[in-house]
């Protein structure tokens with residue numbers, strides 16, 4: 001059908017997902033068609049959405065020395081990493097496993113920064129072996145161990161110290177990381193002493209400073225406050241004679257799940273850079289580690305309605321996706337919009353959308369007014385970040401398949417996991 005005769009509606013906050021004649025598309029590909037071809041539950045990602053989200057940061061940093069390191073914990077599927085590698089991003093990683101994934105898509109060691117509170121010696125060794133760009137060190141103990149490991153390999157490890165600016169990001173407590181009571185980073189008042197120790201160790205070379213105050217931040221003020229706190233520390237560290245080449249401001253910018261209105265990346269960075277300029281730091285090398293804001297609204301999870309179970313207190317709509325595929329509602333009481341893949345004519349009722357897992361915590365959405373029948377398809381929106389990367393095999397459910405869409409083209413980037421795939425690393429005890 002030609003576009004001119006098709007009625008199109010963009011979903012607010014999801015520019016590359018739209019309904020055409022009542023049917024939901026990812027870019028120019030029908031979600032119902034993908035579900036027929038690959039089955040459900042199925043994650044579908046729009047490449048244009050990812051590149052557009054990245055472009056907002058790139059605009060924000062135009063004319064500056066800056067590196068955008070995609071925080072791959074948000075979605076570490078190889079096909080997604082490839083998009084960001086090809087777009088020239090660096091990567092923020094937090095484990096040896098993530099390191100191997102990102103090397104597998106051709107990233108260079110020098111474009112990778114290694115964060116995390118619990119790096120093992122083996123992870124440090126492997127990171128040094130591949131010439132990692134920077135270790136974001138999170139504690140005084142870690143400095144000593146990294147120094148030892150680097151010396152044992154005859155290398156010098158580039159380090160940045162993650163400082164804890166002690167600002168409240170006003171987000172869910174599980175994903176707030178920059179407050180005093182959190183396990184992350186080095187306390188504000190210990191920072192200069194920690195830098196002095198780092199600068200004195202022969203296996204380390206101080207290259208920068210970093211912070212990360214939390215995730216799904218929808219208000220600009222915590223960022224502006226944190227920037228001031230970090231710049232105060234930069235001044236104090238440099239006054240102690242230790243030069244810093246880069247300032248890494250972490251990730252955390254939120255997305256719209258339910259009409260939230262986070263600042264646009266370019267607008268936020270215009271304000272942050274104005275502050276940096278005003279304080280005389282505008283010509284430094286900047287790094288950021290965004291995750292969710294690059295992929296969150298680029299992905300949906302398509303799921304089929306299995307059964308409707310109306311009840312006295314609640315109506316349950318049982319679908320084939322579950323908490324093992326979409327863990328955020330169970331873990332953080334998170335909201336994901338749910339929209340029908342095709343508009344149906346079933347009567348509208350208020351449903352709790354739940355999965356097949358044997359726990360009451362296995363819910364995906366609550367109290368949603370939907371026209372649904374068994375066999376219908378629903379799209380769980382904003383499912384590009386922290387869904388597949390947090391998926392589990394609970395109830396021996398295979399992880400879902402994933403498809404990447406680019407215009408009218410689509411690629412299967414992950415096959416549906418089988419029971420055999422899950423059992424492969426396991427061994428039976430030999431009978432004696």
Ligand code: LLP
Nearest residue numbers: 071212215216251252253289290291292386
């Ligand atoms: N850098 C560091 C050091 C981090 O700890 C994180 C996220 C990021 C960057 C990326 O933050 P983002 O730009 O994605 O907000 N599973 C939770 C989110 C956990 C975030 C953990 N750290 C969720 O589903 O909401």
